Structure formats: C-alpha cells, structure tokens
Amino acid sequence: MDNIIISPSKYVQGANVMANLATYLKPLGEHALVIADAFVTHLVEKAVNASCQQQLVEAYFTEFQGECCITEIDRITEHAKAQHATVIVGIGGGKTLDTAKATAANLSLPVAIVPTIASTDAPTSALSVIYTPQGEFSEYRFYAHNPNVVIMDTQVVANAPTRLLVSGMGDALSTYFEARANQRSGKATMAGGAPTRAAQTLAKLCYEILLSDGLKAKLACDHNLASQALNNVVEANTYLSGVGFESSGLAAAHAIHNGLTLMEECHHLYHGEKVAFGTLSQLALENAPLDEIRTVIGFCRSVGLPTNLNDMGVTNIDRAKLLQVAQASCAEGETMHNMPFEVTPEAVLAAMLTAHELGSAVI
Template structure:
C-alpha cells in the first residue's frame, strides 16, 4: 500500500488576516461567492467585502441556511453558474466550510476556507460531511483535493467562545493516539494509503503542543488575550490535527465518539468533548501505560474536557445504553478496526466503564 500525505495547498494564520483576504483571493478568482452566516456578516462581513473590492474582486454574498445538505449545495451551485462565479470563499464554522468545499468541487472552482472558530480539524481536510435538511447525518463526501487555501484570522478565532477552542483541543487530543494505532496496524488512512512518517510526526507535535500550551492558551482566552500560546493552540487544533488525522488515520477515539452520538443525552456535548473521552476509552482498550493514561486524564481535567460519563450528560449508566454505543463503535464501516488488535462490543463496554471510573478517581469522586 502506498504512503500518502495530503494537505491544503497553502495555510496562512495570523491576527487580522481576514482584512487581507482580497490580496489572496485575487490569485484564484475575479468574481467570488462568499458563504457566511447572517451573524458572521454582521461581525466581519464589511471588512471582507472591502478587502475583496480593494483588490478588484467582485463579491456575491450568500447567507448559509444552516445545514451542509444536498439541497443547500444544489442551491449554491445554481448561484455559481447563473452568476458566472469563479471561486468560493467559506467563512465560519464546520458546516459552512464543508458546504463551500462541496460546492467548489461540483463546480470545479477553487475554494478558500476561513474558519472563525478552532473547534475541529475540518478546515484543512478533503472531506465534507453531508446532512439532511433536518441535520441528520447522511454520508461522507470524499473530495479529490484539499482546499486551495486555508486562511485563519486568529484575532477573530480568539473572540469566539472559549469552550469551542477547548473542544478543539479535545478533537486534537486524539490525533496522535489514533495515528500511532493506525501506524502499528498499518491500516488505511483517510488519505487512502498508509500513513507517512511526516503525518505521524505532526500528530505527535500536535499532542506535545496541547500539553505545553493548552492551559496557558485557555487562561489567555478567558482574559481576552491573543498570545503566542493561543496562536500555537489554534495551529494545533486546525493544521497539525487536520493533517495528522487525515494522513495519519483515525482509530478508536472517533469510533467511540460516533457511538455516543446515539445517546440523546450526549447531544449537549461538542464533537471534541466526546472525542476526548473516546481517547481515554481507546487508551484503556490499548492497556496504555499508567503514566500516559494519567497524563491524558489530568490534561483533560485541567482545561475542562469531560473525563466521566456524567460530564458527557449521561446521568444514568446501564449496560443497555453502553451496548448501544459499542454496537455503533464496532461497526465494520467505522474506524475501531484500525486498532492493532480485535475489539469486541463487550471490550468497548468494559473500557467505557473503566474510563469513567478512572475519570472519577482523578476527580476525587466516589460512585
């Protein structure tokens, strides 16, 4: 199996970068669709329009309808063709960015991705998650290329709710442990081949950055400060985790997350919060070294990621619920099979219980 690494053509990050968006966009198109929410436009839309106009780029603004759905993609494709637009710029959160990538793919146009939060590693990926108009997951749309450019304005990201960036750290936390497992089993990555040494190195750097900068970044964000630690964590959440997960591979943590989505009580938890707990479950399944397991749990506690089922919203724990989680996590179509050993549904139930017990132990709680 070939080794494959994929990544955006260009990644650029810094304070005030959205004010220069026209300088970059003019290299890809002259008449662009800007996809943004109504609230997002009120915050930053005028400066984006001004920058594009300053550099001779004609702008068509369209407000996102809320779901990365087939109907929304078709609606935007029609606008692209009717108005002769030659580029897509997505500004906002994950669903807007996924929609922008999908529209650009179907219209064979370049795409610029401008995340305004750092809660997931989706901006850099060659993937769009497609939902129904009511928000029910339908399919993954694997794209032939990554975005032409990812532009991250850290000033804008730093003003988003702190919990979102912390959730991004939870998503990023899994990157190294999943890539390490995939490397051991020589499983296929999201890029369609074996993982590279480069991807594994970036995944490890992602984890190391979380440990050294995560707490400092959270404290800075809570005080409204954009510091070097915040910059480092935004890069870890977005670029290091983005390349690490896609070219390094997914394994247990994300499969466990997918299982938890079956329980309505976990819907109040963000993606990265569930992934963080899934990372602890994966480490239990691997019978990880006690020091490593403790390091991960203590990190989660320190920055405010969930380490118990109660913190995920599950007040009543019973085997029937956990078996439902395990059944989904162990599905042949998911990534739990990328672990370098066989895992049964019973193994997953036991690991979830043990992870919860470990979390309560480190919190100093009794059952």
C-alpha cells in the same frame, strides 16, 4: 502500500489576516460565493467586502442554515451556479467549512477555507463529514484535493468563545493516539496510503503543544488575547491535527464520537468534546499505561474537556443505550477497524465504562 501525505496548497495564520482575505482569493477567482451563517456574516461582512473591493473581487454572501447535509449542500450549489461563482469561500465553523468544500467539489471550483474558530481539524482536509438534517452522522465524503488555501485569523479565534478553542483541543487530542494505532495496524489512512514519518511527527507535535500550551491558550482566549500560546494551539488544532489525522489515520476515538451522536443527551456537545471522551475510551480499549491515561485526564480537566459520561450530560448510565453507541462505532466502514486488533461492540462498551470510571475518579 505507498506512503502518502496530503495538505492544503497554502496555510496562512496570523492576527487580523481577515483584512487581507481577497489577496489570497484573487488568484483563485474574481467572483466569490461566501458561505457563512447569519452570526458570522454580521461579524466579518464589512471586513470581507472592504478587502474584496481593494482587490477588485466580487463577493456574494449566502447564509448557511446550520447543518452539513445533502439538502443544504444542494441548495448552496444551485445558488453558486446562479451567481456564476468562480471560487467558493467558507467562513465559520466546521460544518460551514465542510459545506463549502462539498459545494466547491460539486462545481469543480477552487475553495478557500476561513475558520472563525479553532474548534476542529476540518479546515485543512480533503473531506467533509456529512450529517442527516437531524444532526446524526451519515458519512465521510472525500475529495480529489485539499483546500486551495486555509486562512486562520488568530484574533478572530481569540474573540470567539473559549469553549470553542477548547473543543478544538479535544479534537486535536485524538490525533497522536489515532495516528499511533493506525501505524501499528498498517491500515490505509484517509489520504489513501501508509503514513509518512512527516505526518506522524506532526501528529506527535500536536499532542506536545496541547500539553505545553493548552491551558495558557485557554487563559489567553478568556481575555480575547492572541498570545503566542494561543497561536501555537491554533496551529495545533488546525494544521497539525488536520494534516496529522488525514495522513496518519483515524481510529477508535472518532468512531466512538460518531456513535455518541446517537445519544440525545450528547447533542448539545461540540465535536471535540465528544472526541475527547472517545480518546479516553480508545486508551482504555488499548489497555494503555495508567500514567498515560492520567496525563490525558489531567489535561482534559485543566482546560475543561469532559472526562466522563456525566460531564457530557449522560446522568443515567444505561448499558443498553451505550451498547447501541458501541455497535454504531463498530459499523462497517467505521474507523474503529483501523485499530491494530479486532474490536467488538462489547469491548467498546467495556472501554467506555472504564473511561467513565477513570475519568470520574481522582487517579
């Protein structure tokens, strides 16, 4: 198996880089279809239009309706055709960005990804997570190449609700542990080969930054400050986690997240909040050292990530419903099968209940 690492062609990060957006768009195309929801459009439209006017780039906004599903992707694809777009721009959260990537792939156009939050590692990847219109996980859709450019305005991130940054930490938290499991199993990564040492190093650095700077970044975001700690965590949440997961592999944590989308009680949670519990469950599944589990629980508590089912809104611990989650996490094609041992739904159920108890206790 070949060793493969993939990444976006360009990654740009800094405070107030939104003002220079068109500088990075113009080499890709001069007719930009900008995908953003109503709130984000109100937030960035003036700055985007000003930048595009300076660079003689035409920008057309289209409103994202809230779910990265086939009907929404098809609708925006038709709009892009009607506007004769030559570059697709996604501005907003993970589902907006995944929809932009899918639209660009449908039309074989370049894509610029501009997150307004650092809540997932979706921006840098050559894939989209597709959901049903009701918000349940459907499939991963893979693309021939990563985004042409990813632009992270850390002041915009700092101005967003702190919970979104913390959710990104939850998503990034899984990167090292899933990379480690994938390396042990020898399974192919999302990049289609064996992990490189570089990708594994990025995954580990991602975890180290979260432990060292996560709480400080949260406190800075509470005050809308783009501090050095926040800058470091934005890079960890976005670039290190993005390249780390895609080129080092996913495993149990994300499979359990996908299973949790079946539970109505968890629908109010952000992606990374569910992944954080999935990470704890993966560590229980692996029978990881208790000291390691303590460290992860302590980090989650310090920044406000859930460590048990009650934290996620599951007040009634119904084993039958949790077994359905476990069964979904072990479905054919799920990343659960990248674990370095055979996993059964019953083992996942035991791991989730163990994680719940450990995450509820003072250990």
